[in-house]
Amino acid sequence: MTHWKSRCQRIYSVVQAIPSGRVASYADVAALANLPRGARQVGRALRETPADLRLPWHRVLRADGRLAFAVGTEAAAEQTAQLQAEGIPCLRGRVDMARYRWQPELDELLWGPLAAAHDQSHPQ
DNA sequence: CTGATGACTATAG
């Protein structure tokens, strides 16, 4: 089946999993939700997110780091504020993806269970 | 079925 609703569930789960201080692109979220070419679907899902669900939608940006909303719009202002509130600089509607992009595997390596052993054998 | 529409993306110029 894999209906729209279940896809939304997966999309929302992935977005919910983005750590504070990190961002992801629509394509990233789609890939992690098992929707390889579903970037547009991610956008649609976020657009239709129920209000009671408190989703960190502001951590989802375009692939090049620009906001999905035009600078000057209320949504862009809110998104910018939320990002900066968690330490992510957003200038001219843009975020440095190279620096703030969420990379689950890398995070696991650096901060996960393996990190301790890795740190011991590899200080600094 | 067809064409239009998006909180998208990659590539060119």
Added chain:
DNA sequence: CCTATAGCCATCA
């Protein structure tokens, strides 16, 4: 930096 174009894919008139 920008715009233009062509893919993309679910949904809707």
